[in-house]
Amino acid sequence: MAESGSLVNSVNLTAVTPPVKRRPSGQHHGDLRNALEEAALALVAERGPHGFTLAEACRRAGVSVAAPYKHFADRDALLASLAEKGYREQHLRFSAAVSSSDDPAEQLASFAAAYVRFATEERALFDITFSAGLDKSRHPELAAAGNALLGTLLPIASRITSDQTAAFDLLVRIASAAHGLALFLQQGILGADQDSLPATEERAARTARAIVHQKS
Amino acid sequence: MAESGSLVNSVNLTAVTPPVKRRPSGQHHGDLRNALEEAALALVAERGPHGFTLAEACRRAGVSVAAPYKHFADRDALLASLAEKGYREQHLRFSAAVSSSDDPAEQLASFAAAYVRFATEERALFDITFSAGLDKSRHPELAAAGNALLGTLLPIASRITSDQTAAFDLLVRIASAAHGLALFLQQGILGADQDSLPATEERAARTARAIVHQKS
């Protein structure tokens, strides 16, 4: 959860936008939008995707409860903004994972490991993208993210089998396995070994290989 | 969600306990405990595991908001009671699935399919057992359920590999895959085919076989 800040701020933190003069700590907060998003991520990391409240985020950011409405239309808009960041980060990570090899089986194994890693290292973002209960019809930009992921992975799976249905089936099974492993790791069902993230990444990769190489 | 009622009532619904005289519809509800549990299941099925409120369950059962406290210590106690039912039903289903064959690989494949099926057919119970956010230290009887499942499955996995670590690893990977597939099916990511439950059961079973038969 400490790491999540780096992602959130990477775009428009004051430090990386030197043309903007540093605002003195007067009445204006200066970067309240980011401060609220960070507070929200910390809340989700601590309490789960339904543990976020606007009021508590305001308390942590040190502003009044009315302040967020200068930056977000409502509570859901803040959540949707974070979900977008989550999808963006997923895309970065999965693209990188997939480009680590030319062997499609290893590409999918890398994807599976990266999936587990993202869920663990950016737990709050992961939780928001999967179970914040956002109304996707009100935030259609979010619904597109799944299709983008499919567009990246389907060509890879198609190199393993030319049957499109079988290729899709392959992806679904690999992604599901990674998803389940990530959740089990989150819930601590696997035991709290110090190295349980690497072990779980390896399990995800091995399961992906097993699925790809299955004979029948 | 309509099905869930049959499970909930199977124990002490008035119809199956003829020695107790039917209470006339007077001031006493008669079977409020079950009515509240049914209402809670319906709420969870409709709104997710965090959508349950005692007040709404009371409204649906047609009683005042104070009535539940004659049957449950508090809100969490009702949820914990349902979680127990969920674990009991899981045990029944998984035991039956596992006894359908003598081949350990097929036993695990059947377990994986049964896992997906339970999550779909008893969605509310499944959601409660996995993400109701119950404090397990306050409800220790719930924490034991996972170990009971492990006790059933570990001997089977041990017939595939004598290495206990490898056997545990096998189980974790198979259960995770089934879990992930069940969640993807719930979320409608797989498309809303009429036969998506059977298709997902088959995917779970095939993934289990792939994991069991993996060479490396």
Next chain:
DNA sequence: TGTACATCAGTGAACGCGCGTTCACTGATGTAC
């Protein structure tokens, strides 16, 4: 069989709480002249 009584599952009103959202406002900022 009839009556007195203890039990106890329900009521309904009230409580304090935290939530999301709205509103008129304030005062520091940066800009035009």
Next chain:
DNA sequence: TGTACATCAGTGAACGCGCGTTCACTGATGTAC
């Protein structure tokens, strides 16, 4: 360089809401005599 002004990110008080929980109570039930 100095002054008047528009902008706009913040305040703080208030709102209505639904929640979980408590409380004294009521009245139907089943039982003891």
